[in-house]
Each structure stands twice: as structure tokens, then as C-alpha cells.
Amino acid sequence: MLPTLAFPVPRWVFAPGPRPAFDPTRDDDASWVAAARHGDADAFDELVRRHAARLHAVARRLVGPGDAPDAVQECLMTAYQGLPRFRGDARFSTYLHAILVRQCRRTARRLARSLPWPDGEVASGDPGPVEHAERHEVQRQVARAVARLPAPYREALVLRESAGLEYQDIARALGVPIGTVRSRIARARERLREAFERDGVAP
Amino acid sequence: MNARRQRARGTGDRPAGDASAFERWLGDGLAPDAGDAAAGRLLAEAWRDRRRALAGSPPRTTAFARHPRAWWWASVTVAAVALVAVVAWPTPAAVDGSALAASYLEAMGTLPSGTP
Numbered sequence: 001m002l003p004t005l006a007f008p009v010p011r012w013v014f015a016p017g018p019r020p021a022f023d024p025t026r027d028d029d030a031s032w033v034a035a036a037r038h039g040d041a042d043a044f045d046e047l048v049r050r051h052a053a054r055l056h057a058v059a060r061r062l063v064g065p066g067d068a069p070d071a072v073q074e075c076l077m078t079a080y081q082g083l084p085r086f087r088g089d090a091r092f093s094t095y096l097h098a099i100l101v102r103q104c105r106r107t108a109r110r111l112a113r114s115l116p117w118p119d120g121e122v123a124s125g126d127p128g129p130v131e132h133a134e135r136h137e138v139q140r141q142v143a144r145a146v147a148r149l150p151a152p153y154r155e156a157l158v159l160r161e162s163a164g165l166e167y168q169d170i171a172r173a174l175g176v177p178i179g180t181v182r183s184r185i186a187r188a189r190e191r192l193r194e195a196f197e198r199d200g201v202a203p
Numbered sequence: 204m205n206a207r208r209q210r211a212r213g214t215g216d217r218p219a220g221d222a223s224a225f226e227r228w229l230g231d232g233l234a235p236d237a238g239d240a241a242a243g244r245l246l247a248e249a250w251r252d253r254r255r256a257l258a259g260s261p262p263r264t265t266a267f268a269r270h271p272r273a274w275w276w277a278s279v280t281v282a283a284v285a286l287v288a289v290v291a292w293p294t295p296a297a298v299d300g301s302a303l304a305a306s307y308l309e310a311m312g313t314l315p316s317g318t319p
Binding site: 053068 | 225226228229230231232233234235236238239242243244245246247249250253254258293
């Protein structure tokens with residue numbers, strides 16, 4: 001939508017720059033992001049399809065399984081509306097997870113939730129009933145312990161382990177120095193190790 | 204990403220051999236699972252429907268945010284207006300002070316009309 005000005009401005013003044021060549025053989029986010037920024041909504045849908053599972057995994061550990069879908073949907077809406085302002089300095093996954101963490105913080109404040117939340121559905125459809133049961137049990141124990149961590153430790157650890165972000169990307173997403181990220185993750189692991197050893201469930 | 208780093212769950216900062224058994228166990232417990240994958244598919248479908256419903260209302264952004272070229276033209280316009288203002292603005296020397304004073308005094312009745 002062009003702005004309404006008091007004097008006539010030719011439309012070509014506001015014409016977008018040259019559209020970058022879209023290379024479907026490149027299996028990275030950059031081409032899809034470039035297409036989405038130029039108005040290709042299907043390209044943004046493809047980005048959502050790529051990242052939705054990891055976003056849900058992160059949101060589930062930050063706000064619980066009940067509120068994770070809403071947090072992810074709000075994150076996607078914010079990301080979609082803010083896409084024209086995404087300059088591409090960071091990876092698109094970092095951009096998404098930064099928005100998601102802020103959304104999860106808002107959700108947690110709104111609900112004034114006292115952690116930990118009830119154990120929810122953690123897995124379904126894993127291959128084999130024995131493996132499924134073992135993995136389910138591990139994830140249930142880990143989820144319960146992670147939910148008891150202080151929020152800064154939990155955010156850094158979940159972005160590392162559930163989203164698979166690099167340390168520098170976590171630092172960007174959380175807006176803290178990379179050294180802080182390293183120390184938070186190390187302390188989170190140490191606290192979890194102590195908790196699991198105390199309960200006798202660690203490997 | 205090679206297979207060795209893949210075993211480190213794609214984290215990439217260090218190879219799997221350096222990770223302790225506890226960290227691998229913890230990473231396995233926090234990794235996205237089949238439930239997340241299923242939820243992700245549902246979320247992607249829900250998003251697609253929501254986005255299509257919003258298709259009539261484009262993202263609330265300004266043309267300046269979408270089109271960097273607009274900033275250039277805005278800068279040129281502002282510079283041109285400023286240049287015209289500086290060149291065409293009447294300087295104090297161009298104002299006829301004596302004529303102003305005469306008209307004021309005449310209005311106040313202290314100067315006879317027609318006094319040069």
C-alpha cells in the first residue's frame with residue numbers, strides 16, 4: 001500500500017528493487033526468505049513448514065504443551081508482519097526463535113504460571129513400543145527437570161538442545177553476550193546433572 | 204554437515220566425541236520428537252489457512268520499510284527543498300527598513316503623511 005502524500009508521486013518511486021534470482025535447488029532459507037520478502041506468501045509457508053516442529057519443541061519446553069501452539073502461531077504472525085524489516089543479518093531461524101522466546105515470555109507473564117506445568121504429551125508415534133516407552137520416560141523426566149530451571153538457563157538450554165542453534169545465534173536471539181550464553185548453558189547442565197544424580201535417573 | 208557432527212545432533216560447536224554421556228542423554232531428551240513433528244505439520248497447515256484469510260490485508264508496513272529506493276528519493280526531495288529555501292529566502296538586508304519604519308510612524312500618527 002502506497003503512502004498518501006499531499007503531492008503526486010509516481011508509482012515507480014516506490015517500486016521494489018530488483019528481485020533476486022530464486023534458485024529452488026538451494027536448500028537453504030535465504031532463497032525462500034528473499035522470495036517471501038518480495039511478496040511470495042507461499043515461500044513463507046515453506047519456511048513455516050521447515051521450522052514449525054522445532055518452534056513447537058522450543059515453545060513446549062518454555063510454556064508447556066498446552067500453550068505452545070498458540071505461542072508458535074503468534075510468533076509466526078509477528079515474523080510474517082515483520083519480515084520486510086528482517087535485514088538478513090542473522091539466520092532466519094535465529095530471527096524466528098528470538099520472536100518465539102519473547103512471545104513465550106509474554107505468555108508466561110500473562111498466565112502467571114508457576115512452574116512446573118503438568119506433564120503433557122511428549123511423544124507419539126515413535127518406532128517400537130519399547131523404544132517409545134524408554135524415550136517417553138526420558139523426555140518426561142527431562143521436561144520436568146528443565147521446567148524447574150530458572151528462565152534464563154532454561155531458554156538458553158532449550159535453544160541449544162531443542163532448536164539446535166549455535167552459541168552465537170542463541171546470543172543474538174536472547175540479546176546477551178556469547179559468554180553469558182555459554183555460562184548459562186553450562187550451569188543449566190550442571191544443575192540438571194545434580195538433580196538427576198540426586199534422583200538416580202541420570203545415565 | 205558431516206556425519207560426525209550430525210551425531211552431535213547438529214549443534215556444530217564441537218564433535219560428538221567431546222560430549223559427555225550425560226550431555227548426549229540430555230540432548231536426546233530435549234530433541235524434537237515425533238510429537239513435535241506432528242504438531243509442526245498441524246501448525247503449518249493452520250498457519251497457511253490463517254495467512255490465506257489475511258490475504259486481503261497486507262502486512263502493516265510503510266512503503267519506506269519495503270522499498271529502500273524510497274529513502275533515496277525522500278532524501279533528494281528534502282535536500283532540494285532545503286536548497287531552494289536557502290537560496291530564495293529573503294535576507295535581512297533585502298528588507299527596506301526605512302520604509303517599514305516610515306509606515307509604522309505614519310500609522311502611529313507621529314509622521315505626517317507623505318514625508319519622505
